[in-house]
């Protein structure tokens with residue numbers, strides 16, 4: 327055997343799992359397709375703005391205990407987002423307390439009283455006749471599209487309600503200096519604990535039987551690698567696990583049990599497009615007599631890029647444009663230049679300053695997560711009837727294959743970095759008890 331455990335993927339879940347396993351004196355090998363760790367968290371230093379541009383995860387949602395513990399270990403901290411929220415609608419641009427959107431989201435509590443599950447669209451249609459509810463319904467749908475990156479026609483109303491009930495805390499912060507220090511810390515901690523990590527190594531096949539796993543992988547220069555271990559922790563994104571069509575598919579031999587395949591069929595990969603727009607100056611702080619100086623979030627009703635945000639409380643020249651759910655899917659075939667153009671048009675319309683936005687613009691940075699073969703989407707959400715799908719995805723197979731990753735996080739934190747970290751530690755505990763029992 328080359329190792330006790332192979333960890334597939336070096337994102338938040340994989341690194342958390344590898345560190346935990348190695349901390350129990352197990353021999354661990356991590357295989358990662360990209361030439362870097364971090365997966366869907368990717369901070370890119372920007373020559374144009376003082377802050378790093380996050381191409382994937384940026385925020386910390388709620389209490390996020392695992393994330394906060396890691397930040398503290400890494401000698402860094404979190405900064406609350408704070409600032410003001412503004413919404414552009416038919417009546418112009420208005421200051422809007424975030425509590426408004428959150429109370430709209432509370433509409434989903436009623437979904438818990440339904441006898442069965444239904445889609446968000448169908449659930450919200452129940453309120454359509456009530457004029458007084460229309461604004462809340464619109465805001466709730468927009469929130470599902472933007473925050474969950476989900477398609478309301480497919481997303482489970484009950485899962486959204488449970489997420490709400492499980493006390494999802496909408497407080498948001500950012501890691502000080504971005505996510506990079508946290509992932510550098512995790513990577514170093516893995517190396518110190520003896521984890522062997524192979525980057526640019528794409529897993530193609532996972533052959534398994536109780537107590538034995540063989541993983542076949544290929545490096546980016548075409549070199550084959552075969553590794554044998556007693557167990558594997560699989561942290562592949564749902565989009566990758568579901569993808570079975572071409573040479574980028576990961577083949578399980580024998581195939582995963584029906585319950586696992588069924589769970590994968592009830593979890594969807596949400597679409598999101600985020601673009602970091604860098605400007606010559608923070609011009610929005612000056613326009614309209616400084617009205618938007620403390621603006622943190624700007625929502626644009628009915629626009630493809632439904633949200634823009636600044637880095638407040640940090641003052642910088644960077645604004646992020648965000649499209650989520652069906653509007654993001656609809657834009658998925660546009661070129662990066664076109665997307666940046668659309669994002670700038672939206673920002674120009676938001677402030678009523680199209681010429682100024684173009685004049686101040688210096689450059690845009692983004693990553694296409696939708697077509698990225700190692701992600702195949704942004705983050706997961708539960709489809710109608712998929713109430714138990716995250717738990718089913720997380721369940722070990724034959725005490726040999728263990729599953730982690732944001733989609734396998736079952737405590738209302740699916741879709742987040744913290745959910746991924748938590749799931750990695752949980753899968754490592756499961757693997758440790760099985761590996762140590764059979765030593």
Ligand SMILES: Cc1cc2nc3c(=O)[nH]c(=O)nc-3n(C[C@H](O)[C@H](O)[C@H](O)COP(=O)(O)OP(=O)(O)OC[C@H]3O[C@@H](n4cnc5c(N)ncnc54)[C@H](O)[C@@H]3O)c2cc1C
Pocket residue numbers: 334335336337338339340357358359360363364365366367381382383384385386387527528529530561562563566574576598599600695699700701703704705730731732733741742743744746
């Ligand atoms: C645009 C965007 C914005 C986001 N914003 C936030 C946010 O603000 N806050 C938040 O908490 N979360 C956010 N998320 C979600 C967050 O990034 C993810 O939930 C989290 O990073 C997932 O971690 P993971 O370990 O489960 O998966 P990943 O990070 O995807 O790790 C899986 C790893 O497996 C590797 N892999 C894939 N295929 C193979 C293969 N065949 N062989 C070997 N390796 C392979 C991948 O390269 C990847 O490194 C965002 C995501 C996106 C895309």
